[in-house]
Amino acid sequence: MAKVILNEVRKHFGNVKALDGINLTIEEGLFVVLLGPSGCGKTTLMRCISGLEKLTDGKILFDDADVSNTAPKDRNVAMVFQSYAVWPHMKVRDNIAYPLKLKKVPKKEIEERVKWVAELLHISELLDRFPSQLSGGQRQRVAVARAIVHRPKVLLMDEPLSNLDALLRVRMRSELRKLHDQVKVTTVYVTHDQTEAMTMGDKIAVMNAGRIIQYGTPEEIYRRPKTIFVAGFVGSPQMNFLPMKVTSSGNQFFAENFGLRIPLRTDPRKDRLTVGIRPEHIFLEQPGNSVSIGATVYFAEKLMSETVLHLMIDGDTTIVVKVPYDLSVEENDKMQVYVDLNRIHFFDPATGERIEL
Amino acid sequence: MKRESMVPLLLILPALVYLVVFIGYPIVGTFQLAFSSPKGWLENFKYVLSSRDFLSAFLNTILLGVVVIPAQFVLAILLALLVNKKWKGYKTILYIIATPLALSDVTAALISYSIFAPNGYLNKILLRLNWIERPLYFFGYLFRSREFLVVILTEIWRATPLVFVILLAGLQSINNEYLEAADVFGFSAWEKFTKITLPLLKPSIVSALLVRTLFAFQIFGVVWLLAGRDITILAGETYYWYVFMNNRNIASTYALIIAILTFIVGWFYIGTIRSKHLEEGVRT
Amino acid sequence: MKKFFYILACVAICLWFLGPLFFTFLASMTPSSDFYSMDKIFPSKLTFEHIYKLLVNLGGWRAMLVSVQVALIAIAISFAFGIPAGYAITRYIFRGKNMIKLVMLFTRSVPLVVIAVSLVTMYLRLNLADTMFGVALAHAAMVLPFVVLITSSIFSGVFVEYEEAGMIFGLSRFGAFLRITMPLALPGLAASAIFAFIMSWNEVFAASVLAITNRTLPAHILSTAMASPDYFKFAAGTIMAVPALIFIFIIRKYLISMWGISLK
Numbered sequence: 090m091a092k093v094i095l096n097e098v099r100k101h102f103g104n105v106k107a108l109d110g111i112n113l114t115i116e117e118g119l120f121v122v123l124l125g126p127s128g129c130g131k132t133t134l135m136r137c138i139s140g141l142e143k144l145t146d147g148k149i150l151f152d153d154a155d156v157s158n159t160a161p162k163d164r165n166v167a168m169v170f171q172s173y174a175v176w177p178h179m180k181v182r183d184n185i186a187y188p189l190k191l192k193k194v195p196k197k198e199i200e201e202r203v204k205w206v207a208e209l210l211h212i213s214e215l216l217d218r219f220p221s222q223l224s225g226g227q228r229q230r231v232a233v234a235r236a237i238v239h240r241p242k243v244l245l246m247d248e249p250l251s252n253l254d255a256l257l258r259v260r261m262r263s264e265l266r267k268l269h270d271q272v273k274v275t276t277v278y279v280t281h282d283q284t285e286a287m288t289m290g291d292k293i294a295v296m297n298a299g300r301i302i303q304y305g306t307p308e309e310i311y312r313r314p315k316t317i318f319v320a321g322f323v324g325s326p327q328m329n330f331l332p333m334k335v336t337s338s339g340n341q342f343f344a345e346n347f348g349l350r351i352p353l354r355t356d357p358r359k360d361r362l363t364v365g366i367r368p369e370h371i372f373l374e375q376p377g378n379s380v381s382i383g384a385t386v387y388f389a390e391k392l393m394s395e396t397v398l399h400l401m402i403d404g405d406t407t408i409v410v411k412v413p414y415d416l417s418v419e420e421n422d423k424m425q426v427y428v429d430l431n432r433i434h435f436f437d438p439a440t441g442e443r444i445e446l
Numbered sequence: 447m448k449r450e451s452m453v454p455l456l457l458i459l460p461a462l463v464y465l466v467v468f469i470g471y472p473i474v475g476t477f478q479l480a481f482s483s484p485k486g487w488l489e490n491f492k493y494v495l496s497s498r499d500f501l502s503a504f505l506n507t508i509l510l511g512v513v514v515i516p517a518q519f520v521l522a523i524l525l526a527l528l529v530n531k532k533w534k535g536y537k538t539i540l541y542i543i544a545t546p547l548a549l550s551d552v553t554a555a556l557i558s559y560s561i562f563a564p565n566g567y568l569n570k571i572l573l574r575l576n577w578i579e580r581p582l583y584f585f586g587y588l589f590r591s592r593e594f595l596v597v598i599l600t601e602i603w604r605a606t607p608l609v610f611v612i613l614l615a616g617l618q619s620i621n622n623e624y625l626e627a628a629d630v631f632g633f634s635a636w637e638k639f640t641k642i643t644l645p646l647l648k649p650s651i652v653s654a655l656l657v658r659t660l661f662a663f664q665i666f667g668v669v670w671l672l673a674g675r676d677i678t679i680l681a682g683e684t685y686y687w688y689v690f691m692n693n694r695n696i697a698s699t700y701a702l703i704i705a706i707l708t709f710i711v712g713w714f715y716i717g718t719i720r721s722k723h724l725e726e727g728v729r730t
Numbered sequence: 731m732k733k734f735f736y737i738l739a740c741v742a743i744c745l746w747f748l749g750p751l752f753f754t755f756l757a758s759m760t761p762s763s764d765f766y767s768m769d770k771i772f773p774s775k776l777t778f779e780h781i782y783k784l785l786v787n788l789g790g791w792r793a794m795l796v797s798v799q800v801a802l803i804a805i806a807i808s809f810a811f812g813i814p815a816g817y818a819i820t821r822y823i824f825r826g827k828n829m830i831k832l833v834m835l836f837t838r839s840v841p842l843v844v845i846a847v848s849l850v851t852m853y854l855r856l857n858l859a860d861t862m863f864g865v866a867l868a869h870a871a872m873v874l875p876f877v878v879l880i881t882s883s884i885f886s887g888v889f890v891e892y893e894e895a896g897m898i899f900g901l902s903r904f905g906a907f908l909r910i911t912m913p914l915a916l917p918g919l920a921a922s923a924i925f926a927f928i929m930s931w932n933e934v935f936a937a938s939v940l941a942i943t944n945r946t947l948p949a950h951i952l953s954t955a956m957a958s959p960d961y962f963k964f965a966a967g968t969i970m971a972v973p974a975l976i977f978i979f980i981i982r983k984y985l986i987s988m989w990g991i992s993l994k
Contacts, residue, residue, distance in 0.1 A: 161897045168898045174891035178913045191900030454822035461815035465837045468871035475848030548978035550932030552948045556967030560754040567753045570771045664841045681843045697847045705844040
């Protein structure tokens with residue numbers, strides 16, 4: 090187990106800045122998720138931590154030791170690859186034991202540890218098979234077993250669930266998380282799936298264009314997204330973003346547009362604001378502190394557990410609202426919805442930064 | 447960063463140096479030999495180009511190509527279509543068709559000789575069937591046109607599988623959905639072949655054509671063994687001038703002419719398929 | 731009807747492709763008296779006399795040994811130089827990579843006919859003329875571009891992740907190549923070695939020009955066959971064909987892809 094410190098980490102491929110100055114401290118024993126769209130640099134960052142990629146600039150420290158120029162084999166990290174990379178020419182047992190053998194662990198101990206990890210991951214009966222005789226889910230367990238058996242300082246996982254079918258993916262989410270709680274190894278987990286990030290991570294680092302935009306607990310990311318990008322990337326359906334003008338009457342400032350008039354606590358010192366409202370924070374009945382907006386039903390997605398309404402609030406502006414499944418609506422119905430003012434987000438339209446108002 | 451980028455070059459360097467020494471340098475040497483003569487640097491070419499042997503060697507080489515290549519293509523396409531149907535046992539037939547690939551031109555010539563020799567099996571069988579009264583002769587200067595025929599048959603036998611293999615690989619890479627779509631739209635079998643299969647097969651056809659034409663200029667073993675210099679050919683003249691006349695300069699001149707012809711043909715084809723050619727060479 | 735057509739086609743294919751081979755084998759084992767009597771298609775008995783004489787009395791055995799040695803040395807050289815290059819082309823991104831590939835494609839299509847005579851001049855200076863080693867060096871040059879291209883294709887078939895996993899779990903880059911990539915690439919490499927063997931075994935022009943006394947089997951046959959009685963020619967055809975056929979049979983699974991790469 091180790092604390093991982095990334096200091097101004099840069100990685101350039103030719104002219105492409107895959108990592109553009111990453112600063113991050115991952116506390117010991119934490120499960121950290123790198124979340125972002127494809128091409129944001131999350132996998133590159135993980136490969137830099139593993140040592141498979143050399144840094145263009147910056148430093149990586151495990152605890153207090155600078156490992157920036159250490160070969161992957163000497164970093165004592167482990168990795169679960171997206172394709173699992175379970176060596177096809179070795180039996181499951183040898184796949185798991187090989188890292189230990191390379192580390193010159195005594196034979197007896199190797200046997201014990203393989204036994205331990207096989208039981209932990211429920212693959213004891215697969216030990217004498219070749220990887221070609223395993224299903225995708227079984228192969229993944231072997232990959233995880235191989236990664237944790239030699240007690241690495243840092244465990245890296247590169248979208249390990251993306252090649253599994255939907256049902257298995259959900260099950261493995263909780264299993265991997267529980268496994269982490271048992272072995273308590275510092276874990277860096279790469280994914281583009283926000284559900285995985287929210288359900289598994291102690292902390293999430295949301296990345297975009299080679300930078301970390303926000304680093305925090307899932308709750309912080311959800312409740313106080315730092316930028317429009319984070320707000321839009323986390324949450325499903327996506328947050329509604331409405332461009333609004335700032336008006337004032339006396340000392341009171343408002344954000345106004347689409348017949349909405351949202352009172353602001355302080356002077357935003359801007360003419361325009363982007364207002365973000367999550368679909369689950371718009372209601373059919375008036376909650377405590379709210380404003381109402383008139384809308385026409387454009388389309389209703391009936392998901393059975395709930396209904397997602399697309400409402401026209403203007404000639405070409407729609408908002409998305411999550412409502413209970415038993416609501417009966419028809420297209421073109423007129424309705425009134427209420428926006429919860431306590432759970433509204435404000436962003437600077439020019440920079441995309443969050444503004445606390 | 448800099449060290450990292452040196453590694454692949456260091457790995458490639460030995461191979462590159464080897465090729466420069468054993469292929470690049472000898473090519474330069476061929477030029478030197480071909481262009482050096484006591485009478486003047488172009489004398490070898492003047493001598494070769496004005497000789498009757500060259501003219502007939504050139505024409506024979508071209509003629510062999512013109513007859514053999516189209517025949518090979520028709521046969522190879524038919525075979526490839528047949529095998530590509532993937533009926534039971536098609537693999538066995540595939541390997542049977544591929545057998546000549548293992549054999550050299552010398553071997554192919556000897557095999558062909560067992561059929562067409564005066565005491566060969568063709569004569570024996572025809573005599574047994576009473577279709578002829580005395581053996582047919584296929585070899586010797588007097589029977590040059592028959593010799594030519596035997597060479598052609600041997601070349602078709604030997605090298606059709608080469609074309610076949612390339613075309614089959616091409617056929618197998620055609621997504622079956624294109625043909626199923628054609629079925630849905632009611633194409634006939636002939637329309638499917640001419641409107642879908644053939645156009646999609648074009649890259650394979652062009653590369654097979656390239657390979658075959660390049661090899662056509664190098665044809666040697668079969669002709670040399672079966673016909674000697676009864677049928678002169680370019681590579682045969684190179685061999686003759688080196689081994690029998692002990693004249694490296696004239697031999698190199700012939701070699702250079704082969705190289706130039708190969709180069710022209712290669713350039714012509716690669717011009718038409720360049721991008722494809724590069725992409726398929728190595729996957730990354 | 732359709733089935734009948736298929737069967738007919740198959741029979742025709744078998745006759746056309748295997749018939750001549752069969753007759754050559756038959757002729758090489760037919761006693762000479764039977765061979766020269768026109769009304770005997772099938773011999774009264776089979777004999778290995780011609781093959782034995784060709785091998786023992788006419789220098790066939792020696793030539794065969796030369797052939798094998800030449801091929802093995804050519805394989806050793808071309809693989810020693812070709813494997814690193816093929817690996818680099820697959821696993822690294824670097825400037826000039828396309829150029830390198832182009833060089834490989836170009837050198838592969840340079841006919842040995844073109845360089846053989848000039849190689850003699852070079853060999854005379856290096857004391858390699860008329861040596862088995864000289865022929866092997868030339869064959870290595872012929873096979874090397876093919877080895878580079880095919881090994882790079884074989885290595886690209888072994889996922890990078892296997893190798894990277896090796897590096898993560900305690901191997902150096904070279905160690906990962908040796909312990910992970912090589913074992914996985916081995917069947918393909920073995921098949922390409924056999925393929926290279928056949929290429930060298932069958933090459934006749936350079937072998938004839940570069941060596942007079944140390945001739946490989948095809949070169950030996952080329953220079954002596956025309957002067958020999960017919961049944962020796964067939965014996966020669968047989969001993970040339972059989973090893974090649976056996977080898978091709980061993981690597982039959984790889985045949986199509988190899989020819990694809992060697993010809994493209």
